[in-house]
Amino acid sequence: MPDAATATAGGAVPRPAAPDEPHCVEIDLSRVDPAVTEEDARAFARINDVSLSPEQIERIVAPARTYPRQEYVLATHWHPEHVPMDLLRKRIERLYPNRVDELIIPTQHNVLLEYDGCQGVEVDCYSSGFNRKVQLLLHFKGLDTQRAEVLEAMLRHTHRYRASQLFEFLDALCEPAGESRRQIAAGRSNVDEELVSFVSIQAAKIKALILAHEADMPEDAYKNKLVRNFLDTLRARFGDRIVNKAQVYAKAVKDLVKEGFSLSYFYRASEVIEEARALGAGIVIPHPEQFWPILLADYDVDGIEVWNPQSQQYTEFLINVVNRRNRMGWHGKRPLLIFMGDDCHMSEKTRDPAEQDAAKAAREIGLQPAWHDFAIRKSLIINGVSRRKIIDEYRSRLG
16 A cells, blocks of 8 residues: 555545556546635535525425325424424425324424424434444423423533534545545545545535634534535536545545544433433434344333334334333333334425435425335234324323
8 A cells, every 4th residue: 555655635545546447537636726716605605504595495385295195194203404393384284284183393413493382302322331322312292491401401512512523524534634534435435536635625625614604604504414515516517427426435434434433422322311201201212223232222212213214124123123022011001102203304305406315305204104015004003003093192191
């Protein structure tokens, strides 16, 4: 492997081309201005602008599809982000015009929000017994915010720490200390040194723009997807092929950063559960398929999410796990409930359609197709589970 002296200006170590594969430069770095340009500044301002244009508002309140046959709407895992609740209410009314009953609770990442008297949040924490990051959905009805000062402080700390990952991500993309991560990510994504340098330049620009505008940046803007959004603004200048490759490589770096992100500054799951229970919270474990050990921890929770768009492979197995635990009486008189999460991120729908992640944009508040899957539905019927029953039971637990 080449030593540090052969590294490029962007910090990447060149990888030799395969013998039967001639080296092909896909991007001319002389076309890339390393300084922040006016065009860069305008693009950065645009992706961080949380105001909604008339066209964006229309996309929010007028969904492309509606579901007139869905009578019960259970939405306990979704993210409003910067979209106002009054617009979301209009969207829900149009999505499900014939709904009979609903339980709709927003779960922003580490920020408590309210909809129709119910409050919710998705909390990042860690399971110390397994040394794994996990997430919990907390749901409340009529939460007394004066009593929730400790929880609010815990959420603020977690939100700020979680946001700090963006800076570690940017450093991994453009600072000398991130060189090893760039080498690994370049190998995984099969990109050349010019592409690595191109992304390094863009990451350095993002850091400079954050420092220049941190006084007026929305607090919720400090997320890893800021990199993805900024790279997407470069399509008109550099073309889809280069930006698509840049996105794949940047994601490989992000994955490495997330793998190495310290868990020691997160609150333990048991601490979050204890504080939430003291306030009368309902608690659900989301997408446990990604956090298998949490199923063994026997945490004091109300339910387990057996399906969401990121966790679809083991739904029937998870349904059987929940029902087997209930039959064994592990949770006493309060059996575990079965939930499904749409994991809808509303900011995706505010993006220009050409820049949207199609899979994420297709998600809808309260839409969980697995309820209608024949194999899954059979398991649910056998065990007496339906959206209507879950809504009734969980609402009663929230008081």
